[in-house]
Amino acid sequence: MGFDNEAIVHELVADISFIPIFIRLDQILIVVSKIGVSSREGCYGAGPGYLSTLITKYADKRSLFVQSIEDECSLDIYNEGIKLYHNKDTIPNKIWETIGILKKYDGATLFGITDYNIQQILTELNKLEKSKNLITCTSDNWKNIDILNLIFEQNIKKCKIANTFSSWSKLFTNWYDQTNTIIQFPTILYQIYPKNYQFQEKELGAWRAMFCASGYTNITPFMKKRHLIEFWTKAPDPSSDRENLAKLFESGMLLVIENKSFSQPDNESETFWKSLQKALETNKRGIDGNVRILSIIAENFTYKKLKEKFKIGSDIINSARKHARLNGPGSKCSCTKFLPGG
Structure with missing residues (x-):
């Protein structure tokens, strides 16, 4: 028939x-x-609408196998337009178990479902299907508490976020009444959380998802991990707010608090070097004592780094x-002596 010839098949499907x-x-x-x-x-992500074909021998005749998934999985075998076989079952594996050929493969493989490329496509399509089911709205809907409740259930309650309050909707109703389109995150959350509440990243992530689904847009003009504040807008077209905020930040007119935890590794590193320097300065055992102190780290750093930090020589x-x-x-070690040039 030619269906097993890739060149012929490509020609047939060109349009x-x-x-x-x-x-x-x-x-x-x-x-x-x-x-x-x-x-x-048992269908590995495949579902209604899936269709694949292959050609192999059935009852000593070279035949076309048509495999499909709708309410059930189906297999039909044709030879010269005549149907030789039909079977339905819940999953591909069960269909192929009964036919008695190509036994070294399972049904999902013969359907083509478990192929790497097919799995990649199915994964992406499944993500797309899930995103279609997400409830979203814009700032025009913030007076509709029913829609907001659905989005709240979807993003906050579903994630089992603790410490949520019945007054959460005022995050949206208060902002709806404001002429200013921009808010600061997570500062806005203190309208419903205690003043000194320490947020976990899981909570902040859930609220970000809630804001995105409700029509907020993150327009933060700098690296968020380095600062404690993010900026979000309710504007349907966020481009103007984003550009204005970026200009303020670049000009130095937008002052934000830096996240101390971001620079903590540098602070700890500096403390480490200062502590060793102090140990060397207060050492009362002379050069041998300094050698012993330096031996703690000497193998772990380059000559250049040690010279730079302690102003010492190679010896x-x-x-x-x-x-x-x-x-x-x-x-x-009482026998250790410092010998210049040694």
Whole structure:
């Protein structure tokens, strides 16, 4: 028939908007011509609308196998337009278990469903289907408490966020009445949370999702992790607010509080070097004591870094490294002596 010839199949589908996907399974060519998604167990993400074909021998005749998924999974076998076989079952594996050929493959493989590329497409389509089911609105709907309640259930209650309050809707109603389109996040949440409440990232993530679904847009003009504040707008077209905020930030007129935890690693690093420097300065055991102190870290840093931090020469670094190798970092050894050039 020619359906197992990829060149012929490509020619046949040249004017079709959906491009079939070809899967080579040893000597068998599977052609997936339609995709449908579901969460049905045993179908690996495939669902109603899925269609694939392959050609192989059935009852000693070279035949076309048509595999589809609708309410059930179906397999029809044709030879020269005559239907030779029909079967339906809940999942592909059960259909192929009864037919008695190509036993080294399971039904899902022969349907083409478990192919890597098909799985990638099904994953993306499933995500798209889920996003279609998300409830969203714009700031024009903020007076409609029924819609807001659905979005609240979807993003906050569903995530089991603790410490939510019955007054949460005023985050939207109060802002709706404001002429200013921009708010600061998470500052706005203190309208419903205690003043000194410490937010967990899970909570902030849930509220961000709630805001996005409600028509807010994040227009923060700088790296958010470095600062405690984010800026969000209720404007249907956020471009103007985003541009104005970016100009204020670039000009230095927009002052924001830096997140101390972001720079904490640098502070801790500086404390580490200062502590060692102080230990060297207060050491009462002379050069041998300094060698012992430096041996704690001498193997872990370059000569350049140690010279830069402690203003010392290569000789004492060499001695510290020898001490670490012979006695262990920071270990006491009465025989260790610092010998310049040694």
